[in-house]
Amino acid sequence: VIFECSLLTDDEKIAACKLVEEAGADYVKTSTGFSTGGATVADLKLMRANTNPSTVHVKASGGIRTLDYLIECLQAGADRIGASATAAIIDDMRARKAACSSGRPTESAQ
Numbered sequence: 001v002i003f004e005c006s007l008l009t010d011d012e013k014i015a016a017c018k019l020v021e022e023a024g025a026d027y028v029k030t031s032t033g034f035s036t037g038g039a040t041v042a043d044l045k046l047m048r049a050n051t052n053p054s055t056v057h058v059k060a061s062g063g064i065r066t067l068d069y070l071i072e073c074l075q076a077g078a079d080r081i082g083a084s085a086t087a088a089i090i091d092d093m094r095a096r097k098a099a100c101s102s103g104r105p106t107e108s109a110q
Contacts, residue, residue: 017047033062038064039078048078061081
């Protein structure tokens with residue numbers, strides 16, 4: 001179930017989480033990616049805190065354009081990521097992995 005979190009108050013997001021869980025949906029999703037905002041760490045934490053992680057998963061979508069932000073979203077409670085910048089994110093991940101394997105510091109570690 002897609003929320004469009006940027007258009008909702010925190011109380012509305014919490015109520016939506018409870019309704020989605022009661023209805024038996026498998027996922028809550030932050031946004032379509034076409035509204036005024038996308039996934040925020042605060043929204044992901046709120047959604048994760050207000051759903052049962054064993055029955056409802058959280059999908060972060062909208063505005064995820066870097067590997068670092070993808071990692072932040074996962075740490076905030078996202079189970080799945082929707083990103084249109086997937087190729088750039090994977091390229092960054094591969095570059096970091098290669099740098100770690102060769103002992104060179106990565107750009108984000110400098």
